[in-house]
Amino acid sequence: MAAPKAIALQWLCAGEKAFPAMLEAIADARRTVLLETYIFEDGRVGRQFLLALIAAAQRGVRVTVLADALGSWLLPDNFFDPLRAAGGEVRFFNPLRLWRFGVRDHRKLLICDGRVAFVGGFNLADEYDGDGITRGWYDLGIRFEGELVAGLMKSFDEMFALADFAHKPLLRLRVFKKLRRQKPASRGELCFSQPGSGPSPIQHALRHDLARAREVSIITAYFLPPRRLRRDLMRIARHGGRVRLILAGKSDVLVSQLAARNWYRRLLRAGVEIYEYQPQILHAKLIVCDHVVYVGSANLDVRSLKLNYELMLRFKDRDTALQAREVFNAALLQCRRIHLEEWLRSRSFWQRLRGRWANFLLARVDPFISLRQFRAI
Numbered sequence: 090m091a092a093p094k095a096i097a098l099q100w101l102c103a104g105e106k107a108f109p110a111m112l113e114a115i116a117d118a119r120r121t122v123l124l125e126t127y128i129f130e131d132g133r134v135g136r137q138f139l140l141a142l143i144a145a146a147q148r149g150v151r152v153t154v155l156a157d158a159l160g161s162w163l164l165p166d167n168f169f170d171p172l173r174a175a176g177g178e179v180r181f182f183n184p185l186r187l188w189r190f191g192v193r194d195h196r197k198l199l200i201c202d203g204r205v206a207f208v209g210g211f212n213l214a215d216e217y218d219g220d221g222i223t224r225g226w227y228d229l230g231i232r233f234e235g236e237l238v239a240g241l242m243k244s245f246d247e248m249f250a251l252a253d254f255a256h257k258p259l260l261r262l263r264v265f266k267k268l269r270r271q272k273p274a275s276r277g278e279l280c281f282s283q284p285g286s287g288p289s290p291i292q293h294a295l296r297h298d299l300a301r302a303r304e305v306s307i308i309t310a311y312f313l314p315p316r317r318l319r320r321d322l323m324r325i326a327r328h329g330g331r332v333r334l335i336l337a338g339k340s341d342v343l344v345s346q347l348a349a350r351n352w353y354r355r356l357l358r359a360g361v362e363i364y365e366y367q368p369q370i371l372h373a374k375l376i377v378c379d380h381v382v383y384v385g386s387a388n389l390d391v392r393s394l395k396l397n398y399e400l401m402l403r404f405k406d407r408d409t410a411l412q413a414r415e416v417f418n419a420a421l422l423q424c425r426r427i428h429l430e431e432w433l434r435s436r437s438f439w440q441r442l443r444g445r446w447a448n449f450l451l452a453r454v455d456p457f458i459s460l461r462q463f464r465a466i
Contacts, residue, residue, distance in 0.1 A: 098233035127160035128212035152177035191459030229373035312349040313390040326360035338365030351444030364424035
C-alpha cells in the first residue's frame, strides 16, 4: 500500500513573502477571488491589493471582499468604489454601533478559483510588509491547495451572508452550529471560533492534542489563554515534557503584553520556557503539539478563543510538523529567553499591579461586555 501523500503547503514567514504570493494568485485567478481580512488599510499594500482586485473584476472574475468594520474603520468611504464599479462586491463585517463594537471578524483568508488558499495572521497594511527582522512586523501564514479549500469557501460565504448582523439571530445560530460541526478532512481540519461563553472548537481540538503532547512549541502575539489551557501547558512541563513559548517583546497592544507577563512567574516555575521576540512587533500565530500543527488567525488569548470570529487550520502530519518546528526555531534565533530569577528581580510592585489590572480587563471586563453585546444583537 502506497504511503499517504504529504500535505502540499508553502510557509510564508513575513509580509515580503506573503503579499507577492497573494497578489500573484489574484492576478492568475480566472473565476473567483474571495478575500476576508480584519484590517484593510489605505496605504501602499492596501492600494496594491485594491488594484489587483479591480483588474481581476475587469477581466470577468467574481471578486468578493469582506473586511471587518472596526479593523478597517480608517478606510475612506469611497475606497472600494472603483472595485464596485468594476463589478466587485464588498461588505464590512458588523458595521460599527456603540452597543455591538466588541463582536469582530478577525479571520484572514484569500481563496482564488476555489483551488488555492492563503490563511494566516497578515492584515493588508503597510506595517506587515517586510522581513520581520530589519523591517515590518513578524507574521506567519501558509499557501496551500487541496480538499480543505472547499470548506473554506463555504465558510467564507456564510460569513459574508452574516456580515451586516442586522436582525439575523437564527442565521447566526445556524452558522455557528455548522462551524462547530465541521468534520475533519483526512490529514487537515478546519477549526473555527465565534463569540460564546463555552469552549470553542479551537479550544476543544487544542486541549485534546495537549492531553497527549510531550513537546509543545507556540508562537502567539497575544497570550492570555483560559485557565484550563494554562494548566495543560504547565502540566506538560511539570511531567517532563517540553513547552516553549515565543511571545511579544514588542507589542502593538500594551495591555495585552502586560496581561501576558502577569503569568510569567507561574509558567516559569512550572518549567515552561518563555522567549520574547526582539527585532520587531510580533503578530504570528503558530502551535505545534508533537506532530499536530495549528496555523491561522487566532491568538492564544480569551478574545480569539471566546469573542472573535477566528479561523485556524489543524494539520496532523509529521512532515508539516517538522516544517513548522523549523519555522519556530528560526524565530527563536531572534528571541531573548526569560529566566525566572532575573524576571522576579526585575518586577516592581507597580509592574505587577499593572499586569493584574490588564489581566482583569482582558479576561473579565472585555468578555463580559462583548458577550452581552453579542447576545443582545
